[in-house]
Amino acid sequence: MDNEILFFVSSIGVFNALCIAMYLLFKFKAKNATLFLVLVLIFVSTRTGIACFYFFYKQIAPMLIQLGLIVHLLSAVCVYAYMTSAVKTHTKKGVHVAVVSLLVLLFSFFVPFSEFFSLWDHKIRFVIHGIVTAYLLLSWFYGIKLQVKTNKEYVKLLVLSAYSAVCISFAISLFTNYILGPVLYSVIVHLTILVYILNTSQSKKYVSKKIEDDTAQQLIQKVDELMRTQQLYKTSQLKIKDVAEELDITPHQLSQILNDNFHVSFSSYINKFRVADAKKLLVLEKKLTIEAIGKEAGFGSKTTFFKVFKIETGMTPKQYIKNHS
Numbered sequence: 533m534d535n536e537i538l539f540f541v542s543s544i545g546v547f548n549a550l551c552i553a554m555y556l557l558f559k560f561k562a563k564n565a566t567l568f569l570v571l572v573l574i575f576v577s578t579r580t581g582i583a584c585f586y587f588f589y590k591q592i593a594p595m596l597i598q599l600g601l602i603v604h605l606l607s608a609v610c611v612y613a614y615m616t617s618a619v620k621t622h623t624k625k626g627v628h629v630a631v632v633s634l635l636v637l638l639f640s641f642f643v644p645f646s647e648f649f650s651l652w653d654h655k656i657r658f659v660i661h662g663i664v665t666a667y668l669l670l671s672w673f674y675g676i677k678l679q680v681k682t683n684k685e686y687v688k689l690l691v692l693s694a695y696s697a698v699c700i701s702f703a704i705s706l707f708t709n710y711i712l713g714p715v716l717y718s719v720i721v722h723l724t725i726l727v728y729i730l731n732t733s734q735s736k737k738y739v740s741k742k743i744e745d746d747t748a749q750q751l752i753q754k755v756d757e758l759m760r761t762q763q764l765y766k767t768s769q770l771k772i773k774d775v776a777e778e779l780d781i782t783p784h785q786l787s788q789i790l791n792d793n794f795h796v797s798f799s800s801y802i803n804k805f806r807v808a809d810a811k812k813l814l815v816l817e818k819k820l821t822i823e824a825i826g827k828e829a830g831f832g833s834k835t836t837f838f839k840v841f842k843i844e845t846g847m848t849p850k851q852y853i854k855n856h857s
Contacts, residue, residue, distance in 0.1 A: 545718020598645035
């Protein structure tokens with residue numbers, strides 16, 4: 533009976549974590565930091581499931597032991613990528629995770645646990661734990677640094693705290709009872725959900741308050757930099773949630789900053805970048821038609837391009853070309 537209760541407590545945590553991962557995957561379509569968070573949940577849940585299997589059946593295939601160590605390492609890599617997703621571009625973080633994953637999988641293929649048991653048991657697993665610790669420390673370094681700088685990393689620090697607690701619980705279980713790791717994982721998953729819900733509910737009470745000018749200025753500088761480097765404005769169907777996800781803030785926060793602090797709508801803000809880009813193209817690109825230049829700059833139609841361009845510059849694209857020829 534006790535074993536059945538432990539199995540239920542452990543498995544419900546794994547199940548709910550995977551449900552959250554699927555929800556995030558389909559809701560945010562694996563964009564930006566969300567993809568790394570989804571991978572973390574999948575990897576840690578896999579490790580927890582293997583631990584449950586080992587505890588209740590007492591026997592386990594060498595391949596599963598090896599898989600448990602691999603996903604443990606990859607989960608730490610993804611946590612690091614998740615925490616530092618605002619430091620560098622999403623693409624570079626994705627490449628980092630892909631390269632590490634490929635190297636780990638290749639090593640596991642050529643040095644399998646079943647044939648090199650002694651090597652894995654006495655050396656490789658300790659190396660893996662060391663690498664995981666290094667990634668964890670780096671994640672905390674960047675997480676605290678970004679929190680101090682922007683004061684907008686609450687969710688990331690919550691995830692990192694939960695992940696760190698899971699790692700500690702599994703480490704303790706090695707010296708006590710191995711089921712402790714899966715049980716505490718289930719507890720940590722549900723506590724994290726509870727803390728997030730309570731914090732979100734509390735935050736809604738203050739949603740109408742104007743964001744401080746210093747904080748708004750820092751964030752708008754990030755948006756400006758994002759537009760210049762990644763040229764998101766060239767996407768004709770760009771939505772405010774797409775930009776907010778890149779910054780790891782909510783669409784409401786971004787809208788509030790633009791409307792309340794800078795008195796401009798999201799569409800007007802984006803169109804300023806599109807018009808600036810179109811002005812350069814109208815002068816430099818002699819082979820492109822005016823309609824093609826509008827599409828290149830991110831406008832969805834010729835009509836919208838002409839209308840917005842005249843509002844911003846006081847002249848039509850043709851007049852602009854004539855004045856700058």
